[in-house]
Amino acid sequence: MSHPDESSVCESPIEAEELPDAPPVAAEGSVQELQASYARVRQAWQREGGLPYQQRMDLLKAIAGWVRKHRAELIAALDADFGHRSPHETLLAEVFTVIDDIRHIRAHLADWVEEQPRPVAATFKPGTAKVIWQPVGVVGVIAPWNYPFQLAILPVVAAISAGCRVLLKPSELTPHAAAMLQKLAADVIPPEILAVTTGGVEVGAAFSALPFDHLFFTGSTTVGRHVMRAAAENLTPVTLELGGKSPALIHPDFPLARAAERIVAGKLFNAGQTCIAPDYVLVHRDQVDALVGAIQAAARAQYPTLADNADYTAIINDRHYARLASWLQDAADKGARLVSCKSPDETLDPAQRKLPLTLVLDGTPDMTVLQDEIFGPILPIIPVDSVDQALAYINARPRPLALYYFDWSEKRSDDVMARTTSGGVCLNDTILHFSQLELPFGGVGPSGMGAYHGWYGFRTFSHEKGIFRQARLNGGKLITAPYGKITDTLLKLMIG
Numbered sequence: 001m002s003h004p005d006e007s008s009v010c011e012s013p014i015e016a017e018e019l020p021d022a023p024p025v026a027a028e029g030s031v032q033e034l035q036a037s038y039a040r041v042r043q044a045w046q047r048e049g050g051l052p053y054q055q056r057m058d059l060l061k062a063i064a065g066w067v068r069k070h071r072a073e074l075i076a077a078l079d080a081d082f083g084h085r086s087p088h089e090t091l092l093a094e095v096f097t098v099i100d101d102i103r104h105i106r107a108h109l110a111d112w113v114e115e116q117p118r119p120v121a122a123t124f125k126p127g128t129a130k131v132i133w134q135p136v137g138v139v140g141v142i143a144p145w146n147y148p149f150q151l152a153i154l155p156v157v158a159a160i161s162a163g164c165r166v167l168l169k170p171s172e173l174t175p176h177a178a179a180m181l182q183k184l185a186a187d188v189i190p191p192e193i194l195a196v197t198t199g200g201v202e203v204g205a206a207f208s209a210l211p212f213d214h215l216f217f218t219g220s221t222t223v224g225r226h227v228m229r230a231a232a233e234n235l236t237p238v239t240l241e242l243g244g245k246s247p248a249l250i251h252p253d254f255p256l257a258r259a260a261e262r263i264v265a266g267k268l269f270n271a272g273q274t275c276i277a278p279d280y281v282l283v284h285r286d287q288v289d290a291l292v293g294a295i296q297a298a299a300r301a302q303y304p305t306l307a308d309n310a311d312y313t314a315i316i317n318d319r320h321y322a323r324l325a326s327w328l329q330d331a332a333d334k335g336a337r338l339v340s341c342k343s344p345d346e347t348l349d350p351a352q353r354k355l356p357l358t359l360v361l362d363g364t365p366d367m368t369v370l371q372d373e374i375f376g377p378i379l380p381i382i383p384v385d386s387v388d389q390a391l392a393y394i395n396a397r398p399r400p401l402a403l404y405y406f407d408w409s410e411k412r413s414d415d416v417m418a419r420t421t422s423g424g425v426c427l428n429d430t431i432l433h434f435s436q437l438e439l440p441f442g443g444v445g446p447s448g449m450g451a452y453h454g455w456y457g458f459r460t461f462s463h464e465k466g467i468f469r470q471a472r473l474n475g476g477k478l479i480t481a482p483y484g485k486i487t488d489t490l491l492k493l494m495i496g
Contacts (some may be wrong), residue, residue: 023077023431024178026170026178029053029198031206037195038210038473040137041165044192050135051162051193051226053113059104059160061321063153064102069273070180071095074149077176081148083314083353089270094149097435101154104360104437104454105161112161117465123494133462135163136237137213142227144202144219145316146273146375148177151241153184155216156194158457164214169207173316207228210448212236212459218275220373221446239450241458242443243373244278246400248430249390249416250291251407252284259406260294263379264302264341264428266404269356270358273320276402276424276431279374282390292339292359292381299341299357306342306354315353315376324355324376327368337361363417387412391419399423401447404430423447 011405038069067074074094078085117127141158143152149347152170159166168185170178177199182196197203208215209229217227218241250259267278283291306312315321332338342348342356360380363370369380375448384390394403402423407413423443426433434453442451452460470476478486 004331009376010118011083016364022372023073024179024183025082025175025310026182027197028200029203030173031199031203034169034197034203034206034210037191037197038138038167040192041167041195043230044136044483046164046354050137051160051165052163052247053109056160057109057161058190059189060102060109060157063157063160063184064099064178066096066184066188067336070183073192073224073488074180074311077180078148078174080176081145081174084310085314086270086311087281088311088315089313089330093147093270097150098153099435099457100435101453102157105458106457107158109336112455118478120468124468127474128469128471130467130469132465132467133162133458134465136461136463137164137352138209139164139166139461140169140210140212140215142207142215142217142219143171145173146244146270146275148174148327149180149216150282153175155457159214159216159378159451159461161458162461166195166213167210168194168196169204169205170196170198172198172204185390187245209233214239216452216460217241221235222405224448235246239354239444239452240277240448241441241450241452242401242448243275243375244398244400244443244447245373245392246276246402246404247280247282247390248278248404249282249406250284251387251405251409251412252287253408254408254428256283256287256294257298260291260298261302262406262429263404264295264298264357267379268299268312268377269431270305270353271315272357273313273316273375274431275373275375276434277375277432278379278404279400280380280382282382282384282393285385287351288361288381288383290411292361295357295379296339296341297357304343306356307348307352312354318353319351320376321353323356324374325350326359327372328378329362331360331367334367336363357419362364385418391416394420397443398446401443402431402433404425421445 022394068202075087075090078090108412113133120127120129130139141155148171150169155168155191156168158284170181172405185194185196200439208227211234215236216239219226221242224240224242228238248263248317263278303309303312339359340356355377357377360369363380369378399421403420405416424433437454438455440451441453442448450460
């Protein structure tokens with residue numbers, strides 16, 4: 001439920017607003033500027049400590065209000081960064097998701113910050129024990145390019161909810177989104193609470209090496225290894241939100257048309273540039289052809305055209321477009337059959353970077369699309385003879401960030417959940433588990449470590465401090481040297 005001063009995301013979200021012609025671009029930052037920002041935020045922490053409860057609530061409200069007010073500028077900024085970004089996807093993923101998370105946090109934060117009494121064993125009574133939640137300190141957040149506003153602000157919001165101060169580094173691949181993050185910070189958040197620093201590889205490496213109290217990274221597994229290695233020099237705890245090859249498994253009894261519709265919806269949101277997008281599909285080999293037809297029908301129903309379709313997002317840049325095209329060529333050269341899901345009547349200009357959903361059939365393990373996270377609208381289909389064989393295929397590979405299983409049977413679904421390990425699961429749909437604010441979101445093993453969203457974000461950036469208070473009258477002397485017969489008797493009682 002929203003607060004009285006918090007309206008819905010928007011009414012007539014696009015038509016009611018004129019998009020800016022020239023969204024601002026973030027200027028390139030330097031290592032020296034980063035170090036100065038870190039020093040300012042660290043000094044504020046040493047001087048003032050964490051943020052009090054009311055200040056956290058006020059900042060969260062201000063962030064949500066700013067996002068509502070500037071949603072048209074956010075649409076324009078991300079459109080400029082991607083070449084074309086669906087405005088509805090920006091509203092859903094970058095605007096609504098942030099506002100919904102803030103609404104949830106503000107509704108529950110008063111309960112989360114309460115100290116929690118803990119029971120004390122009879123041996124140590126009448127002492128008392130409790131846990132208090134203390135902000136960990138100065139937090140570093142490194143954000144990716146695929147959802148450049150949401151995946152920057154959600155960890156910042158979580159850190160603020162815990163009372164922390166933050167340095168944020170947006171992706172250098174999305175300078176317009178970075179400029180909006182700088183504008184947000186300048187408008188509503190004091191610089192000693194949030195500093196936004198920009199820059200490329202050099203700044204990113206220096207950022208990871210700073211002695212943060214917690215470092216939060218969202219991005220590829222490869223870069224995540226470098227971030228964790230740099231953080232280890234300072235013994236900085238890390239949360240790594242990575243990715244991997246998230247499988248979708250369809251039980252033979254599940255309606256293929258329904259599965260295809262939901263797989264296409266999750267795969268083509270943001271043109272597949274989503275860490276939890278279905279990466280490949282496992283289906284009984286007798287149903288492969290039927291599934292191909294169902295996916296083609298679903299893709300053409302959801303996106304009848306691509307080139308001039310405002311709903312279909314472009315690939316972020318020429319390098320990633322070329323990467324995906326080369327992976328398709330690699331698959332074709334090694335014997336795969338490629339099936340395009342676009343209308344046969346439409347011709348696409350590569351300069352637009354609109355890549356159609358392409359199915360990869362007859363794949364082999366040496367193909368790049370079956371080795372690396374795809375991060376684009378390419379979908380291999382893997383035939384299997386049974387669910388057991390599908391699970392063996394999944395379990396023989398690195399643990400994924402998400403797993404999708406389509407089956408109305410709760411018993412069989414529970415069995416699949418028990419026999420697989422993944423960061424999260426969505427049954428009979430795709431990607432929607434990300435939006436469930438009472439669930440933790442995070443990876444496991446190569447797909448990440450740690451979790452956030454809602455309460456779990458508050459906990460990530462909080463230190464759970466255990467406190468024992470000794471009573472005025474207590475039996476401490478009975479177990480203090482010099483030991484004697486009384487201590488011996490007590491030990492016999494304590495040990496049993």
